[in-house]
Amino acid sequence: xxxxxxxxxxxxxxxxxxxxxxxxxxxxxxxxxxxxxxxxxxxxxxxxxxxxxxxxxxxxxxxxxxxxxxxxxxxxxxxxxxxxxxxxxxxxxxxxxxxxxxxxxxxxxxxxxxxxxxxxxxxxxxxxxxxxxxxxxxxxxxxxxxxxxxxxxxxxxxxxxxxxxxxxxxxxxxxxxxxxxxxxxxxxxxxxxxxxxxxxxxxxxxxxxxxxxxxxxxxxxxxxxxxxxxxxxxxxxxxxxxxxxxxxxxxxxxxxxxxxxxxxxxxxxxxxx
Amino acid sequence: xxxxxxxxxxxxxxxxxxxxxxxxxxxxxxxxxxxxxxxxxxxxxxxxxxxxxxxxxxxxxxxxxxxxxxxxxxxxxxxxxxxxxxxxxxxxxxxxxxxxxxxxxxxxxxxxxxxxxxxxxxxxxxxxxxxxxxxxxxxxxxxxxxxxxxxxxxxxxxxxxxxxxxxxxx
Numbered sequence: 001x002x003x004x005x006x007x008x009x010x011x012x013x014x015x016x017x018x019x020x021x022x023x024x025x026x027x028x029x030x031x032x033x034x035x036x037x038x039x040x041x042x043x044x045x046x047x048x049x050x051x052x053x054x055x056x057x058x059x060x061x062x063x064x065x066x067x068x069x070x071x072x073x074x075x076x077x078x079x080x081x082x083x084x085x086x087x088x089x090x091x092x093x094x095x096x097x098x099x100x101x102x103x104x105x106x107x108x109x110x111x112x113x114x115x116x117x118x119x120x121x122x123x124x125x126x127x128x129x130x131x132x133x134x135x136x137x138x139x140x141x142x143x144x145x146x147x148x149x150x151x152x153x154x155x156x157x158x159x160x161x162x163x164x165x166x167x168x169x170x171x172x173x174x175x176x177x178x179x180x181x182x183x184x185x186x187x188x189x190x191x192x193x194x195x196x197x198x199x200x201x202x203x204x205x206x207x208x209x210x211x212x213x214x215x216x217x218x219x220x221x222x223x224x225x226x227x228x229x230x231x232x233x234x235x236x237x238x239x240x241x242x243x244x245x246x247x248x249x250x251x252x253x254x255x256x257x258x259x260x261x262x263x264x265x266x267x268x269x270x271x272x273x
Numbered sequence: 274x275x276x277x278x279x280x281x282x283x284x285x286x287x288x289x290x291x292x293x294x295x296x297x298x299x300x301x302x303x304x305x306x307x308x309x310x311x312x313x314x315x316x317x318x319x320x321x322x323x324x325x326x327x328x329x330x331x332x333x334x335x336x337x338x339x340x341x342x343x344x345x346x347x348x349x350x351x352x353x354x355x356x357x358x359x360x361x362x363x364x365x366x367x368x369x370x371x372x373x374x375x376x377x378x379x380x381x382x383x384x385x386x387x388x389x390x391x392x393x394x395x396x397x398x399x400x401x402x403x404x405x406x407x408x409x410x411x412x413x414x415x416x417x418x419x420x421x422x423x424x425x426x427x428x429x430x431x432x433x434x435x436x437x438x439x440x441x442x443x
Contacts (some may be wrong), residue, residue: 024298024337025318065331089275089407090388092319095338177406206432243325 002060003038004127007150008010010036016152017041018061021088046099046154049073053192057123058100058156059205060099064088076160078120079185082169083110097125102138105208108179110171112139112207115156115205116211117185117255122146123155130154139208159160164190166271168264171203172256173206180204181248186264188219195219202263206241206261214239224269232265233258280344282349284309285353295341300324302340311380313352315409322408323377325384326350332388351380353366362428366421381408386422390417395430399424 002098007014014036017023026032040046046061049072056076058067067073068084080098087101089092100120101111115122120131124147133146136263147153161167171183182205187244188198198219200212215232222228237254244250277292291306300317303309314319315429317336324336327349338413343379356361363386366372373379382405391398396404401419410418 020337020339020342021319021334025320025340028318028336039341041342089322090385090404091322091325091332091334091407092337095333175406176403 001043001125001152003043003152004115004125004150005042006036006038009125010034010038013148014038019063019096020100020101020102021092022106033080034181037085040152050140051076051160052157054160056105056158056160058098058158060097060103060153060155062098064093064096064098064101064111065090068093077118077120077158078161079167079169079187080111080112080158082167083114083171083183083185086110086171086173086176086180086183087232098156099153102156103145103147105139106179107142107208108183108204108208110180110185110203111181112185113201113209114169114185116209117187117199118158118200119187119199120156122153123157124151125154126151132157136211142207151161152256161187164196166268168267170260170264172260182253184260184264186268190266194221194223196221200236202240202257204242207243210240212236212239212257212261218263224265229262230266233262236261278341280340282345283344283347285349285356295339297340298336299326299328299338299340299343299348300335302343303335303348309350309352309353313377313380315377317364319410320376320380320407322385324360325381325408327354327384327388332384351383354383354387362425363387363390363421366394366425367418369425370417371408371412372417372421378408382410382418386425389422390426390429395426396423402425 013034015034015060016040017037047059049070050057051072064084064087067080070228098111101109102115105112116135120135122138123130123132138146167187169185171180173180186200189196198216200216201209203209214235215236218232236258240254240257242250242253278295279292289356300314302311303312312326312335313323314336319334319337323336325332326335329346330364360383363383385404385408399417402424
């Protein structure tokens with residue numbers, strides 16, 4: 001692909017730009033100063049949403065406003081649809097892309113965490129071809145992903161939700177559109193009203209989106225009654241690693257995370273099978 | 274890397290073509306090259322909403338778009354909306370309700386209001402506040418702005434003083 005060659009010939013002092021809604025502020029603040037910007041916004045193969053068997057392929061350039069309105073995403077990867085109204089403000093959603101958000105990997109952003117909750121796979125292109133990385137292996141550290149220099153996120157592949165799946169999303173923010181204090185998305189598979197599989201992904205409580213694995217382990221095989229939910233809440237804070245924050249200290253974030261988990265599990269428990 | 278690149282776009286119905294530095298934002302291009310200073314630059318990092326313009330039918334931050342990226346696009350600024358009377362009722366309502374003091378944020382507020390009211394239905398006050406969450410006003414406290422937009426939303430819905438409706442996305 002021409003864009004990958006352009007990066008190579010830049011001496012690796014380049015950034016890809018899609019919607020630019022995170023990159024351009026970083027440039028304005030001089031947090032980044034690449035010699036070259038490679039505009040990928042017009043690459044057709046990075047667009048579009050398509051059902052491919054049991055997977056939904058979401059092109060990396062799909063804008064937040066398109067995620068919000070897309071019927072295929074609503075049906076097959078609904079956590080993205082539920083999260084989309086909370087992603088920034090309308091004008092940002094008109095230009096920002098889901099691939100940009102996921103590869104930027106802001107730990108307080110909605111889409112990276114929903115990628116983790118949905119168990120999606122990320123298709124990454126390099127000059128040798130493409131490779132797919134599971135969401136669990138993708139988010140490495142603060143703003144760091146499995147994408148190597150020069151590589152490009154091409155598409156998000158989401159295993160489609162099936163009958164028996166239930167899900168819920170919510171975030172706590174001071175104002176609509178602000179970065180969340182704490183947010184969470186849950187995807188659970190039920191068999192005979194008991195949790196067979198569950199993925200609980202929190203955001204804004206660590207250097208990456210984080211799965212609450214101890215809580216997940218408690219819930220597997222159980223019915224979501226009050227005692228079970230309380231047991232999951234009790235351990236939920238242990239998996240999280242919120243940073244020191246003058247306004248929202250880690251203890252408060254852990255508390256809010258437990259509250260949020262309780263609400264979301266309660267919501268899932270009440271969803272009709 | 275060349276020092277200048279040629280950009281061509283339609284701005285407020287007029288085709289324009291200029292050679293500019295690739296690092297120029299659309300906001301700077303509109304204000305400095307085209308002298309359309311109704312688009313304001315406040316934070317220049319996509320937070321305050323003073324620089325909103327309509328780009329190919331969608332409201333976006335002109336400070337977060339490079340002018341070269343907008344080459345080939347159709348742009349409408351607050352001057353364009355104002356001159357073809359698309360927001361005359363909003364302007365009148367802002368005036369009546371005292372929905373501005375210093376006026377710096379007003380072009381962005383009008384862009385957001387125009388976009389919101391171009392969608393079907395009558396937005397609630399909560400919808401209006403949600404839509405305005407990306408527009409900062411440091412004078413008014415927003416109440417009067419919400420009042421003005423709500424007033425126009427109802428008037429347009431009732432069919433009174435309806436201007437031509439635009440196809441503008443969220």
